[in-house]
Amino acid sequence: MTDAIAFDDVSAARGETTIWSEGTFTIAAGRVIGVIGPNGSGKTTLLEVILGLLPAASGRVTVLGDAPHRGNDRVGYVPQNYTTEIGEAIRCRDLVTLGRTGTRWGLRHHSKDDRAAVDSALAAVSASEVADRRLSQLSGGQQQRVAIAQALVGDPELLLFDEPLANLDVHNQHEIVELLRATHAARAVTILVVVHDINPLLSILDGAIYLLDGHAHYGAIGDVVDSELLTHLYDTPIKVVRTAQGDLFTRS
Amino acid sequence: MLPSLADVGYQSNWIDVLQSGFMRDAFIGGTLVAIASGLIGYFVVIRRDAFAAHALAHIGFPGATFAVLVGIPLTLGLALFCVAGGLAIGALGKRATNREVSTGTVLAFATGLGVLFASLAAANTSTVTNVLFGNLLAISESQIRIFALFTVALALALALIGRPLLFASIDPHVAEAKGVAVRALGVAFTVLLALAVTMAIQAVGTLLLFALVVTPAATALALTARPLIVIALGTGIGLASVWLGLVVAVVFNLPPSFCVVTLAFLAWITTRAATNTQRRPAGSAGPTRPQS
Numbered sequence: 001m002t003d004a005i006a007f008d009d010v011s012a013a014r015g016e017t018t019i020w021s022e023g024t025f026t027i028a029a030g031r032v033i034g035v036i037g038p039n040g041s042g043k044t045t046l047l048e049v050i051l052g053l054l055p056a057a058s059g060r061v062t063v064l065g066d067a068p069h070r071g072n073d074r075v076g077y078v079p080q081n082y083t084t085e086i087g088e089a090i091r092c093r094d095l096v097t098l099g100r101t102g103t104r105w106g107l108r109h110h111s112k113d114d115r116a117a118v119d120s121a122l123a124a125v126s127a128s129e130v131a132d133r134r135l136s137q138l139s140g141g142q143q144q145r146v147a148i149a150q151a152l153v154g155d156p157e158l159l160l161f162d163e164p165l166a167n168l169d170v171h172n173q174h175e176i177v178e179l180l181r182a183t184h185a186a187r188a189v190t191i192l193v194v195v196h197d198i199n200p201l202l203s204i205l206d207g208a209i210y211l212l213d214g215h216a217h218y219g220a221i222g223d224v225v226d227s228e229l230l231t232h233l234y235d236t237p238i239k240v241v242r243t244a245q246g247d248l249f250t251r252s
Numbered sequence: 253m254l255p256s257l258a259d260v261g262y263q264s265n266w267i268d269v270l271q272s273g274f275m276r277d278a279f280i281g282g283t284l285v286a287i288a289s290g291l292i293g294y295f296v297v298i299r300r301d302a303f304a305a306h307a308l309a310h311i312g313f314p315g316a317t318f319a320v321l322v323g324i325p326l327t328l329g330l331a332l333f334c335v336a337g338g339l340a341i342g343a344l345g346k347r348a349t350n351r352e353v354s355t356g357t358v359l360a361f362a363t364g365l366g367v368l369f370a371s372l373a374a375a376n377t378s379t380v381t382n383v384l385f386g387n388l389l390a391i392s393e394s395q396i397r398i399f400a401l402f403t404v405a406l407a408l409a410l411a412l413i414g415r416p417l418l419f420a421s422i423d424p425h426v427a428e429a430k431g432v433a434v435r436a437l438g439v440a441f442t443v444l445l446a447l448a449v450t451m452a453i454q455a456v457g458t459l460l461l462f463a464l465v466v467t468p469a470a471t472a473l474a475l476t477a478r479p480l481i482v483i484a485l486g487t488g489i490g491l492a493s494v495w496l497g498l499v500v501a502v503v504f505n506l507p508p509s510f511c512v513v514t515l516a517f518l519a520w521i522t523t524r525a526a527t528n529t530q531r532r533p534a535g536s537a538g539p540t541r542p543q544s
Contacts (some may be wrong), residue, residue, distance in 0.1 A: 051429045071431020079425040089298040090422050091477045102419030103430050107411050134477050150426065 002065055004029040004158055004190035005050060007216065010059030012045050018057065019045045023216030025209065027192075029157070032184055032204050035194040036224075037211030038234055043194045044080065046209065046216065047160050050192070051077060064157055071103065076151030078144075080162040080194075086135050092146045093131040096121055099150035121153040122146075124186070125179060141172030148179065152187075159183070161193045165200055173200045180204060198225070199249050225250060259505050266503045274389055275502065281391035282494035282512075284399040285455040285464065288406050290487025292448040293469030294479065295410075295441060299421040302466045303352055304341050304442065308449045309461040310359040311337035313366035316383040316453070321373035327398050330450040337362070338442035386457030388498060388508040395454060402447045409444055417441060418479060455494070456509045463513040464490055471520045474527045489519050 003026040011021030019042035027033055035043045048054040049061060052068035061067065064074050086095065096118050101110055122128045125145040130138055135146060144164060151159055164180070165173045181204045184191055195201055198208070208224040210217050212233050223229075230238040230250055238250050269275060296305050312330045319329025341355060370380050382390060391399075410417070419427040420434040421441075428434045445465075452461045472485035497512030 053429060069431075070429060075429075077426055077429045086422055089473065089477065090479075094477070094479065095423065098415075098419045098423060099426065099430075102415060102423075102427060103432055104415055105412055107414070150423075 002029055003027060003062070004031070004064060005192075006060075006062040008060040008062075010049070010061055010216070011057045012042060012049050012054060013057035014045070014054075018214070020211050020214050020216045021058075023059065023209075025216070025218030027190065027207075027209075027218070029190050030188060031206040032180070032191045033193070033218075034198055034201055034205045034208040034221075034224075035192060035211075036196075036198055036208050036233065039196070041211035041214075042216075043211060044162055046211070047077070047162055047192070047194060050158075050160060051075065073154050074157045076154055076156030076159045078147045078151045078159075078161045078164060081166060088134050088136045091132055091134055092127060092138070092149075093118060093122065095135060095146060096131075096150045096153050099153040117153050117155075121149040124152055124183070125149045139172075140168055141175055144168065144172075144176055145179065148176075148183070152183070155187075157189060159189055159191045161191070163194055163196065165195065165197070177201055177204060202249060261504060263503060263505050269502045270499065275498070277391050277393060277396060278388040278498055278508070279495065281396050281399055282388050282455055282498060283491060284396070284403045285451045286468075286490035286494045287487055288399075288403045288448045288451050289465045290468060290490045291406055291410055291483060292445050293465050293486050293490070294473070294483045295417060295421055296445065296466055297469045297473055298418070299441070301441075301445075302462070302470075303355060304338075305445060305449065305465050306462055307341065307355045307359040308334050308337055308442075308446055309453060309458045309465075311362040312449060312453045313383055313458050314362050314369055315366075317366045317369035317373060317375055317380070320375045320379055321369045325394075326454070327395060327450060330453055331447070333362075334446035334450050334453075335443055338446035339439065342439035342442035382457070383453065384457050384459050385507070386453065386455050386460060386509045388455050388494070388512070391454060399451050402451055406444055406447055409440070413437060413440060456512055460509050460513045463516045464493070467516045467520050468493065471516075471523045474523050489516065493519070 005027040007023040007025050010023040012019045035046055037043050045054060049056050050063055050068055052063075052070045052072065063072070066072070097110060097114065099121075100114055100117055119128070122131050125148050127142065127145045127149055130142055130146070135143055138146065148164075161180075164176055168176065177200050180191060180193070180201075183189065184204070192209075193201060193205075198205070202221070202225065205221045207218060207220045210219065210224055210229070210233055212229075225240050227238060227240045230240070240250050243249075263269065296302055312334050315329040315331075315333025316326055317329075318333065319326045337358070340358070369375075381387075416427070416432045417437050417440075419430070420432050420437045424434050448465060449461060452464050456464050468489035469482065469486035471489055472482045475485060476482055493512050493515040497515050498508055500506065500515075501508040501511045
């Protein structure tokens with residue numbers, strides 16, 4: 001199987017400032033990978049490099065076999081918090097439809113295929129019942145589901161999530177994690193999730209990209225969830241605990 | 253000229269007035285303005301760009317007085333200043349910090365320039381009043397030809413870029429990742445808005461423009477969120493305001509701008525009151541919004 005993402009000595013910069021460098025790793029297709037690091041370490045920047053929104057300052061990036069480029073239909077993207085900015089202006093169904101038809105010029109009507117794809121994406125995230133409501137009429141967890149449906153409607157091979165659990169209560173966090181698990185099980189898809197708290201996702205992650213001291217690293221999840229590494233990463237004492245049931249979690 | 257108080261009241265000859273040539277021009281011109289405003293208004297509201305529309309209207313004031321000063325057609329002066337202002341605001345970008353402060357500062361300066369041009373041109377009060385408050389009854393046949401051209405251009409442009417513009421307006425982060433030229437569409441949008449504003453200033457004036465470009469679309473959006481229906485409904489509310497406003501203005505000898513704006517305002521306030529009570533879910537705190 002090919003690699004979904006390959007970094008070869010990649011660095012990212014905004015203007016003159018280097019955000020991180022020396023990123024060399026490959027992510028095999030079909031994995032679920034976390035992106036962790038302290039605030040301002042460049043987690044979102046990493047997603048922007050993969051999306052082709054920010055060209056790598058140096059090194060070579062390969063995404064699904066190609067150089068990263070904007071408008072890649074094989075990549076789905078759910079930005080951080082963005083549903084809150086959209087509010088009243090649009091129905092859930094129309095937002096998901098834009099994920100499929102939003103780049104088309106002209107007045108052409110949506111085809112039967114488009115409508116079927118939108119219905120099936122909404123069904124995949126259990127949002128069919130709220131499809132005709134405005135986004136602002138939904139709870140935070142439901143809004144996140146609709147955002148995920150918009151990313152799924154293009155049938156992507158790579159899904160990028162930026163803090164999908166931010167601002168959600170514990171129950172909704174759990175629901176979204178289960179939705180990611182189900183999505184991964186149902187589709188041949190590689191998933192990258194930016195998170196500031198790795199705990200809710202530990203049960204589904206195969207590995208993590210961690211941004212440590214200005215460098216991007218990758219490790220299998222068993223190696224990343226390490227007391228010494230996490231303590232260094234977040235600059236705060238973190239213990240790794242394994243329960244009698246075999247569940248892994250971290251605590252500070 | 254605004255009527256003096258004694259002239260306001262029922263006019264027995266209103267049927268004759270309605271049938272006159274200048275009324276026909278007012279209806280045709282007002283119709284074109286309402287259509288253009290309805291088309292662009294939806295995008296203004298969903299982009300939360302109402303302030304830009306307001307700013308462009310103010311930038312039109314020096315455009316109009318400049319036209320009087322150098323002796324070019326009013327529409328040309330307005331279009332020149334509004335398009336240039338639109339490009340400047342568009343170049344600032346949607347995400348620019350302090351954009352409202354920069355826009356507001358520029359529009360205050362523009363209004364100052366307008367005062368200067370008006371005094372240099374020794375423009376009479378009625379010219380300045382027409383720019384500030386609009387005068388549907390003063391629309392000429394040559395203006396109507398330009399309005400028709402602008403409205404057709406606006407409709408064609410929006411038919412072409414409507415969907416990507418909607419995507420870029422609603423959801424700029426994802427749209428950009430999907431390859432939509434968000435920035436370029438933003439600039440194209442402000443130029444189209446400038447065309448609509450150029451027309452609307454001549455109908456309802458700089459100070460009342462908001463009521464025709466923003467209010468009908470906002471009213472429609474409160475009633476439904478389906479994009480094409482919002483556009484159709486917003487245009488319909490604008491048309492009804494203009495047509496009814498003109499009739500009421502003639503029947504009671506009131507300023508047309510006042511009547512048009514009042515009708516748009518009444519539609520908005522009624523809708524707002526109705527949807528507010530309807531949306532509040534009984535016995536619950538309502539949908540929870542994530543806090544950012």
